[in-house]
Amino acid sequence: MANYSETIQRVMDELGRLPGIGARTAERLTFHLLKAADDDALGLSDAIRDLKTKIRPCRLCFNPTEEEFCAVCADSSRNRSTICIVEQPKDLLSLESTGAYGGVYHVLMGHIAPLENIGPEDLTLDSLLGRVRTGQPDIETGELTPITEVILATNPTVAGDATALFIQEMLAETGVNVSRLARGLPAGGQIEYASQTILADAINERKTL
Amino acid sequence: MRHVAKAICLRAWDYSETSQILALLTRESGVVRVIAKGIKRPKSKSGGMVDLLAEGNMVYSQKNVSSLGTLVEFRESISRAALRRQGKSLAAGIYAVELAGEMLAEHDPHPDVYDLLSGTLRRLEGEACPVQAVLAWYQWRLLRFVGLLGGLTHCCACEEDVSHFAHHAGVFFSSRLGGLLCDGCEADEAEKHHVAPVALGAIASLLANEQGQRASLGETQAGQVNRLLHYHIVHQLGKALRSARYVLPREQI
Structure with a gap:
């Protein structure tokens, strides 16, 4: 029986771990990404990378921010x-x-x-x-x-x-x-x-x- | 098949943006699990999500006992607003529903436990409620109803009357053997819990209450009984209750 390649299967497994995404939806999303333009698919990949590397909790209030303090805490007004x-x-x-x-x-x-x-x-x-x-x-x-x-x-x-x-x-x-x-x-x-x-x-x- | 039942919510899990999975103690059918589709929509028939401790009348359908039922409607009949304004009472209420959920098997009807839980939640709503005393009575009666209370008047090994030990330094209780142990038998048992004289006095009060006499239970006495019953419950379940830390003093857990 033919199986998906290791790379395709990996993407499906990773998407399937997201809340509300079942095996069928993960499969559909994977093939959507495969067919999508390189910029679109890699743009998603870059956005996820930025999310995990640039976003951190505000030092004061824990609201997610890219700076040391969030916009609310930094607003002196x-x-x-x-x-x-x-x-x-x-x-x-x-x-x-x-x-x-x-x-x-x-x-x-x-x-x-x-x-x-x-x-x-x-x-x-x-x-x-x-x-x-x-x-x-x-x-x-x-x-x-x-x-x-x-x-x-x-x-x-x-x-x-x-x-x-x-x-x-x-x-x-x-x-x-x-x-x-x-x-x-x-x-x-x-x-x-x-x-x-x-x-x-x-x-x-x-x-x- | 469609069922109508009185029910108390024991657990609620979010299933999707608008749906929940619920574990409910029904008076007629014991613990049942249902999916409540679209219940979190503002105009759902049930008036919004079903939260822990909610009590009301439910309609649900279920093909067979091994399948997950589907909630058709849940109409809350008793407001828990007062309970949710008092920290100790709320913690005790959460402990009470967790204990019921752990002690009862699914689809094993226990109307006595349902009435006990409902009454306990109502008592906890009272102002200046003696939380430890209410909880002691609840745990005591629940263990009685499920047949796990154990022997509390005679030694469970030799059947000697242990009531006269209340005047000494107390006795021991073995959850493994299922009851109190006299001085002669306790030395042979490794798994045991010390029962102070004050707790033996409280046990006597609880036994008297069961026989229809009105014996009051102080909060300190009740705390000692809760310590004993919690030890017994943990031993019987093979695990600690998650909410115990919020309702029992830390040294009792």
């Missing part, structure tokens, strides 16, 4: 007294896209998930505690701004709640104000489709008009 804590870099981008927040961030790179064996030591919590204690530096002048508020923007899931509760307890000794994103009904959602937990949150956290 940001409010450096408020830190918003997110689980993943993509959460940071979602919050940034709203344009409603002008402070700095801290990316945990995950959440506490006891059943997946992910504990506090797997997150960037030591660094967060250090930042809250020492303050946020201005990258240009080195001037430190004391942190006055920490906003917990973890997901409204059991894992996100567990992470938020852990951080709240961890930061208690620092005396900093800790707040959490409001939770309840999403805009555009319908009460009919909302779960009990969402409805309970919406009622408990209702606002006076």
